[in-house]
Amino acid sequence: MIVSIDNNSGFCFGVTSAIQKAEEELAKGQLFCLGDIVHNGQEVKRLEQLGLETIDYDDLRTLHNIRVLLRAHGEPPSTYHIARNNGIDIIDATCPVVKKLQERIHKTYLEHRDAQIVIYGKAGHAEVIGLQGQTNNTAIIIESEKDINKIDFNRDIYLFSQTTMSIEGFEALREAIISQIANQKSPIVLEAHNTICRSVANRVEKLKTFAAEQDLVLFVGGSKSSNAKVLYEHCREANPNTYFIENANDLQDNLSPLSKIGICGATSTPQWLMQQVAQALQNLPQAYQKS
Numbered sequence: 273m274i275v276s277i278d279n280n281s282g283f284c285f286g287v288t289s290a291i292q293k294a295e296e297e298l299a300k301g302q303l304f305c306l307g308d309i310v311h312n313g314q315e316v317k318r319l320e321q322l323g324l325e326t327i328d329y330d331d332l333r334t335l336h337n338i339r340v341l342l343r344a345h346g347e348p349p350s351t352y353h354i355a356r357n358n359g360i361d362i363i364d365a366t367c368p369v370v371k372k373l374q375e376r377i378h379k380t381y382l383e384h385r386d387a388q389i390v391i392y393g394k395a396g397h398a399e400v401i402g403l404q405g406q407t408n409n410t411a412i413i414i415e416s417e418k419d420i421n422k423i424d425f426n427r428d429i430y431l432f433s434q435t436t437m438s439i440e441g442f443e444a445l446r447e448a449i450i451s452q453i454a455n456q457k458s459p460i461v462l463e464a465h466n467t468i469c470r471s472v473a474n475r476v477e478k479l480k481t482f483a484a485e486q487d488l489v490l491f492v493g494g495s496k497s498s499n500a501k502v503l504y505e506h507c508r509e510a511n512p513n514t515y516f517i518e519n520a521n522d523l524q525d526n527l528s529p530l531s532k533i534g535i536c537g538a539t540s541t542p543q544w545l546m547q548q549v550a551q552a553l554q555n556l557p558q559a560y561q562k563s
């Protein structure tokens with residue numbers, strides 16, 4: 273019986289750095305975080321035990337003279353505006369990749385006022401709210417090709433992507449837009465920028481290889497994580513015997529004792545959580561041996 277943890281799974285550098293920042297700032301005194309610091313309930317709980325207090329936008333509007341950490345997903349300009357008005361000290365842990373994307377979208381918005389900015393992403397996701405804010409909330413959010421009717425094919429289109437979406441989904445959307453444009457009488461501009469984070473994209477092939485080598489795969493992720501959903505689907509493609517779990521409590525104790533079990537996770541899955549799952553497997557009735 274072999275249990276192994278995928279070397280390429282776990283926090284990306286953006287999340288690692290936001291969590292490090294939170295730990296450093298917590299050592300200096302009271303600290304609030306706007307929204308869950310990471311889309312992983314177990315890690316949020318760990319940091320809350322260290323004193324981090326999670327607040328929402330309503331809280332932000334009513335609180336004054338506090339210190340608030342902005343997570344790796346980034347925030348729209350309105351958040352900085354509220355903070356300034358309320359004397360709130362911002363500790364900005366926005367991932368540099370997201371920051372750069374925000375700036376790029378903002379620049380495009382200013383330079384092409386008559387065009388449409390389309391963001392391939394999940395409506396309501398924290399990063400998407402931050403990106404949409406760069407366009408005064410005029411950007412069109414498209415989650416899949418099914419939403420394509422939201423786009424006006426008579427006006428220029430500048431397409432970007434939320435950093436954690438799938439490349440295949442982005443390409444399918446781009447192709448769908450191209451075929452719609454082909455039917456138009458007057459030509460329009462389409463600029464498609466694949467802004468999916470390389471830290472996510474580079475993991476996919478390695479993750480699929482890892483998954484294909486296992487008899488059974490346990491994908492550890494948070495239910496709110498977009499990246500976890502995307503990577504889980506890739507694992508399942510490579511190995512249909514893949515299961516999504518949030519933590520060791522989700523383990524079934526009827527796992528086959530003949531299985532070669534692989535544990536992997538998203539960019540928001542802490543290493544300690546995957547190790548906890550590996551440990552729990554070894555405590556199941558069968559004897560498991562860690563590789």
Ligand code: SF4
Pocket residue numbers: 284285286287344345367368369370435436469470471472539
């Ligand atoms: S997935 Fe990429 S863009 Fe998102 S936080 Fe991690 S490093 Fe930054």
